[in-house]
Amino acid sequence: MSVLIQEFDDIFQRKKSYIFITGDALEVLRTFPGNTVDCVITSPPYWQLREYDNNENPMEIGNETDFRQYVNNLTLVFNEIKRILTNQGSLWLNLGDKYNNKELMGMPWRVALSLMDSGWILRNDIIWDQMKGTQSCKDRLRDVYEHVFHFVKEKKYYYDHNEIRIHPVRKPKKYNGELVSATGVSGKKYRQQIESSNSLSKEEKDIAMKALEDTLADMEKGTIVDFRMTIRGQQRTYHSDNQNVSGRAKELATKGYFILRMGANGHIPSDIWRIAPEDTWRTDAHYAVFPEELLLNPIKATCPADGIVLDPFSGTGSTVCTAVKLNRRGIGIDLSEQYNETAKKRMKDVCRDLF
Ligand SMILES: C[S@@+](CC[C@H](N)C(=O)[O-])C[C@H]1O[C@@H](n2cnc3c(N)ncnc32)[C@H](O)[C@@H]1O
Numbered sequence: 001m002s003v004l005i006q007e008f009d010d011i012f013q014r015k016k017s018y019i020f021i022t023g024d025a026l027e028v029l030r031t032f033p034g035n036t037v038d039c040v041i042t043s044p045p046y047w048q049l050r051e052y053d054n055n056e057n058p059m060e061i062g063n064e065t066d067f068r069q070y071v072n073n074l075t076l077v078f079n080e081i082k083r084i085l086t087n088q089g090s091l092w093l094n095l096g097d098k099y100n101n102k103e104l105m106g107m108p109w110r111v112a113l114s115l116m117d118s119g120w121i122l123r124n125d126i127i128w129d130q131m132k133g134t135q136s137c138k139d140r141l142r143d144v145y146e147h148v149f150h151f152v153k154e155k156k157y158y159y160d161h162n163e164i165r166i167h168p169v170r171k172p173k174k175y176n177g178e179l180v181s182a183t184g185v186s187g188k189k190y191r192q193q194i195e196s197s198n199s200l201s202k203e204e205k206d207i208a209m210k211a212l213e214d215t216l217a218d219m220e221k222g223t224i225v226d227f228r229m230t231i232r233g234q235q236r237t238y239h240s241d242n243q244n245v246s247g248r249a250k251e252l253a254t255k256g257y258f259i260l261r262m263g264a265n266g267h268i269p270s271d272i273w274r275i276a277p278e279d280t281w282r283t284d285a286h287y288a289v290f291p292e293e294l295l296l297n298p299i300k301a302t303c304p305a306d307g308i309v310l311d312p313f314s315g316t317g318s319t320v321c322t323a324v325k326l327n328r329r330g331i332g333i334d335l336s337e338q339y340n341e342t343a344k345k346r347m348k349d350v351c352r353d354l355f
Contacts, residue, residue: 025312038307043094088158090302096146163300165266199233204256226262290318317343
């Protein structure tokens with residue numbers, strides 16, 4: 001058995017919880033068996049932003065003079081990943097853009113479109129707002145975001161939304177014997193608006209009142225923490241009045257009301273993430289380190305407990321480190337022996353914390 005296959009087998013058979021392999025991502029991935037890895041999270045080198053210590057290694061990605069070659073090289077790597085990912089698996093790809101001769105290149109989208117053309121299904125384009133400080137440019141706006149693309153192989157894939165729900169900070173409370181929602185809504189104003197409405201028929205008023213009382217009962221039971229009611233002729237509908245465009249506008253026209261309910265089990269995070277970039281490991285000879293916070297939702301939602309997370313451009317090993325902390329197994333690949341040594345040192349600290 002070759003060394004690489006043995007290394008992979010140790011992870012697959014649970015003899016180890018993580019490994020770091022030094023080598024070219026594409027070459028290493030070609031040795032892995034198909035349909036075995038649950039989740040891939042990675043940030044490849046960006047085009048022509050040479051920052052890494054790879055001693056002019058010709059295999060290093062990002063140094064291509066033609067951007068099309070860069071897109072092509074990454075597409076080859078991600079097509080190999082498609083082979084080794086389970087059918088329920090996910091790929092999370094972080095990429096930043098680049099100005100070339102004053103022109104914004106749209107590199108993240110060039111890569112994303114190439115992957116879509118190769119059969120990947122794009123589920124989300126997450127905007128990672130890095131909240132960067134001032135930049136010196138005087139003829140355009142500050143650029144503060146990068147992309148994190150979520151791709152899947154199949155339409156049905158592993159996604160545990162309950163693991164990543166944002167739970168409400170405030171809950172309904174009683175004031176002077178009256179229950180009010182997390183943001184202070186008691187239903188009193190809506191009751192008056194229904195009763196005094198010139199726009200609702202008697203029958204519509206009865207139905208709207210019953211829906212309001214049912215919603216308040218759900219708040220009392222604790223199944224919802226908040227709600228808003230929109231009543232025909234009283235409030236405008238959100239987004240659009242056009243019934244062909246908005247389901248809520250249609251409901252308002254046909255039933256005379258609609259109710260927006262905020263469930264007690266939280267809501268799904270949005271596709272804009274405000275996370276400051278990590279600098280802890282930057283001083284230890286590496287740039288562009290993943291902040292742990294960026295990795296939590298991808299791992300929790302798309303890698304089952306004890307599953308395998310892979311980062312084919314693992315740098316200082318942030319992905320593997322966070323995967324192991326979350327009780328998953330991790331595989332890191334990087335061209336640089338030195339970065340892998342840093343990653344292994346980092347893992348020793350994580351494991352000391354864990355065991
Ligand atoms: C943006 S960094 C990844 C940083 C990582 N996310 C972290 O948290 O430390 C990209 C990494 O890709 C590595 N790399 C460049 N070309 C490679 C190749 N052909 N195969 C494997 N790794 C490569 C570089 O050495 C660098 O560490």
